Structure formats: structure tokens, C-alpha cells
Amino acid sequence: STASSSGEEQQKFEEELIPPDNFNMVSNWVYRSSFPKKKNFAFLKKLGLKSILTLILEEYPEQNMKFLKANDIKFFQFEIAGNKEPFCHIPEDKICAALAVILDRRNHPILIHCNKGKHRTGCLIGCLRKLQRWTYTSIFDEYRRFSHPKSRSMDQQFIELFDVSQVWKLIDRNYVPNWDVLGCPW
Amino acid sequence: STASSSGEEQQKFEEELIPPDNFNMVSNWVYRSSFPKKKNFAFLKKLGLKSILTLILEEYPEQNMKFLKANDIKFFQFEIAGNKEPFCHIPEDKICAALAVILDRRNHPILIHCNKGKHRTGCLIGCLRKLQRWTYTSIFDEYRRFSHPKSRSMDQQFIELFDVSQVWKLIDRNYVPNWDVLGCPW
Structure with a gap:
């Protein structure tokens, strides 16, 4: 933050x-959002992101790929369909793999996003909160805060039934972030 | 996170x-919430708070004071009345003083709260976002996310009219947090 009087700096x-x-x-060095567009890139640059994790099914757009390259940002994609229909399940293995990426501090700072940042991202963050031992009341309050007015009880059910014990196996304990609120079983 | 097999640890x-x-x-080492009750203390302990900043008018309850003492947490109170009535103004000088506390990293980690964590806290965070150069769209989205369904346009007006330039004078630049998104004018 050194002072500069040049017009450009101003x-x-x-x-x-x-x-x-x-x-x-979401937590130190972990952010969530809807799909980032070009107008958001200047903001995202300030976060100094090391990784972006997306849950969309579609191919990542060209201009976003360019932003990743230009800023040396690692890219993780775990394709998940929205939990809209009763027969459309969120794959637990992909959520587990995504959590393992988030819980590796070598990937921080990291941005997590889907399209709206409501449902798929909300499910993933809800599972993260379970690992942090939050009560369901707090987890669902947060889920609804970001999915409003389109909260889905199917999503909340997914979070409730999600078995956190399977996640720890995928995690390298040498690189777990230094969050006191993480309830690692070791 | 060292392993322990004692029942107590488990x-x-x-x-x-x-x-x-x-x-x-809110940002690295800065948190917001409603009024913390006794059942929340175990959670708050995990945050390793160095300070709590409250905007309530009332005297701080005995059990909260005890929690502060037991955990060596500094206490800041800037008394602000809710912005309910057209003649009830939020005092800008108190918001400025509160921002100066938040923007001093010697006070981090810090928790900001009022009663509901909606209106007064929302105004303060809105002003902080202005210092971070967020657009009004983003600032108001965030304000409404936490004040829903009781958002007040008076609060949003306060944020919009708030003059950020007066805040920088109160801030010690040696202790400004290392946020890349802070638009310090020096």
C-alpha cells in the first residue's frame, strides 16, 4: 500500500x-459463490486464489479458463447434477473428493462454485460444516440463507444423511488446514 | 490434533x-453474529477470539462478561439504537470508531454482534464493504441475506450515504489487516 500520485494508480x-x-x-482461505463472470475477475484476483473448484456438469467456458491460466490457478471439477428430482441423487463419492480438495491447505485460497451458488455448493458446504461439528440447525440456517427463496428439502436431507466418516480416509493429515473447529478423528 | 484414546477426549x-x-x-479473522448465548461459548472458544465488539445499548450480561474474562477477550461497546424510526439516526462517529477497531489487526480474531446480527451489524459490515470497494449491489445483497425477512431500506440508505473518507483518519496504518481487498488511500 505505498502511496502513489500517478493518475493510473488513482x-x-x-x-x-x-x-x-x-x-x-466459508472459512479461512475458503470462499463460495455463484458462477464467476468476467466482471468479477478483478475482485477474484484480489483473493489471490490458488484453486477453483466447480460442481457444474458443463465444460468450463473459455474466458474462465483464460483467467485460471493467467493467474496460475489450479482447476478442480466434480460434475454433479442439481438435486431437483426425486430420482436424481447427489453422488456421495464426488462430495467426498471435493471435501478432500477443500481440506488440503496446499489448495488454499480456494473458491467453490456451481451455477447459482445455492444448491450444489450449499450441499458441499453443509457437509463441510458437519465435519466442523456444527449443529443441523446452524447448518440448515446457512444452507437456506444462500439458497433462499429456492431452498430444497432434498438437499437438507442429503446433508443430514451424509456420512462424514468416509471423508477422513481421503485426507492427508499433513495438509489439513489449521482450523480449530475441524473435528479430525486423529 | 494428536490422537488420544481417553474417553474424555473422545x-x-x-x-x-x-x-x-x-x-x-466477514473476512479473515473477522466474524459476525447475533447475541452470543451460553450454549454458543464452546463454539466461540474455537475461534480463539481476541476481541468482541458489540453495538447494543444495554449493559453486557454477567455470563458473557465472565466468558470474556476467562478467555482474555478484549471488549468494545459502541452503543447504537436500531434504525427503526425515521428520526432515529445511526451515529456515524460510532460506526467510524467501530470500523477503526475492526481494521486494527491487533484486535483479531474479532466477533461483531448486536442482538439479532441483522440491522446494526449489517450497517457496520455494509460500511466495511464500502471500504473494500464492493459495489452497492453486492453490499445490499449481503445486507439483505442476513436481515431477511426484516431488511430496512433506512439501513441501506445509511450505508449508501456513509462517507468512508472519514474512517481512514482514525486508522493506524501500521496495524491495518493484510487484506488485499482493502482500498486504503495510502
Whole structure:
């Protein structure tokens, strides 16, 4: 933050930053949001991201790929379909794999996103909160805060039934983030 | 996280943590919530708080004071009345003083709270986001996410009219947190 009186610096300082919709900090160095668009890139750059983890089914757009390359950001994709229909299940193995990425501090700072940042991201964060030993009341409050007004009870059911014990096996304990609220079983 | 097979340790591990209502991470080492109750203390302990900043008018309850003492937590109170009535203004000087506390990393980790964690806390965080150069769209989205379904346009107006330039004068630049998203004018 050294002072500079150049016009360019001044302009840069005055530039507004546009977080993606539904942007929020989940924990130290872990962020969540809706799908980041070009107008959000200046904001995201400030976060100094090392990784982006997406849960969308579709191929990642060209301009987002360019942003990743230009900023040396690792890319993780775990394809999950929305939990809209009663026969459409969220695959537990993909949620587990995604949690293992999030719980490896070599990937931090990390941004997690799907399309709206509501349902798939909400399920993943809900499972993370279970690992952090939050009560269901708190987990569901948070889920609904970001999915409102389209909260799905199927998603909350998924979170409730999700078995956290299977996650720890996938995690390298040498790189678990230094969160006091993490209830690692070792 | 060293392993322990004692029953006591096991019980401790299984204990559920109850964040206060409306709990959220604002930025690294900065948290917000509703009024913390006794059942939330185990959760708050995990955050390793150095300070608590409250915006309530009332005297701080005995059991909360005890929690502060037992955990060596600094206490800041800036008394602000809710912005309910058209003639009830939020005092800008108190918001400025509160922002100066938040923007001093010697006070981190810090928890900010009022009663519901909706309106007064929402105004303060909104002003913080202005310092971080967020667009009004993002600031108001966040304000509404935490004040829903009782969002107040008076609060949003306060945030919009708040003059951030007066805050920088109160801030010791040697202790400004290392947030890349902070738009310090020096």
C-alpha cells in the first residue's frame, strides 16, 4: 500500500470491485459463490486464489479458463447434477473428493462454485460444516440463507444423511488446514 | 490434533458446536453474529477470539462478561439504537470508531454482534464493504441475506450515504489487516 500520485494508480484505487453473486467466506482461505463472470475477475484476483473448484456438469467456458491460466490457478471439477428430482441423487463419492480438495491447505485460497451458488455448493458446504461439528440447525440456517427463496428439502436431507466418516480416509493429515473447529478423528 | 484414546477426549471430539444465530465469517479473522448465548461459548472458544465488539445499548450480561474474562477477550461497546424510526439516526462517529477497531489487526480474531446480527451489524459490515470497494449491489445483497425477512431500506440508505473518507483518519496504518481487498488511500 505505498502511496502513489500517478493518475493510473488513482484510477485503479477508485475502481469498484464486483464479487460474484452469493459470494461468501466459508472459512479461512475458503470462499463460495455463484458462477464467476468476467466482471468479477478483478475482485477474484484480489483473493489471490490458488484453486477453483466447480460442481457444474458443463465444460468450463473459455474466458474462465483464460483467467485460471493467467493467474496460475489450479482447476478442480466434480460434475454433479442439481438435486431437483426425486430420482436424481447427489453422488456421495464426488462430495467426498471435493471435501478432500477443500481440506488440503496446499489448495488454499480456494473458491467453490456451481451455477447459482445455492444448491450444489450449499450441499458441499453443509457437509463441510458437519465435519466442523456444527449443529443441523446452524447448518440448515446457512444452507437456506444462500439458497433462499429456492431452498430444497432434498438437499437438507442429503446433508443430514451424509456420512462424514468416509471423508477422513481421503485426507492427508499433513495438509489439513489449521482450523480449530475441524473435528479430525486423529 | 494428536490422537488420544481417553474417553474424555473422545467425548470432547463428539461434542456438537453451536454457532450463534446469523453467524458468518466477514473476512479473515473477522466474524459476525447475533447475541452470543451460553450454549454458543464452546463454539466461540474455537475461534480463539481476541476481541468482541458489540453495538447494543444495554449493559453486557454477567455470563458473557465472565466468558470474556476467562478467555482474555478484549471488549468494545459502541452503543447504537436500531434504525427503526425515521428520526432515529445511526451515529456515524460510532460506526467510524467501530470500523477503526475492526481494521486494527491487533484486535483479531474479532466477533461483531448486536442482538439479532441483522440491522446494526449489517450497517457496520455494509460500511466495511464500502471500504473494500464492493459495489452497492453486492453490499445490499449481503445486507439483505442476513436481515431477511426484516431488511430496512433506512439501513441501506445509511450505508449508501456513509462517507468512508472519514474512517481512514482514525486508522493506524501500521496495524491495518493484510487484506488485499482493502482500498486504503495510502
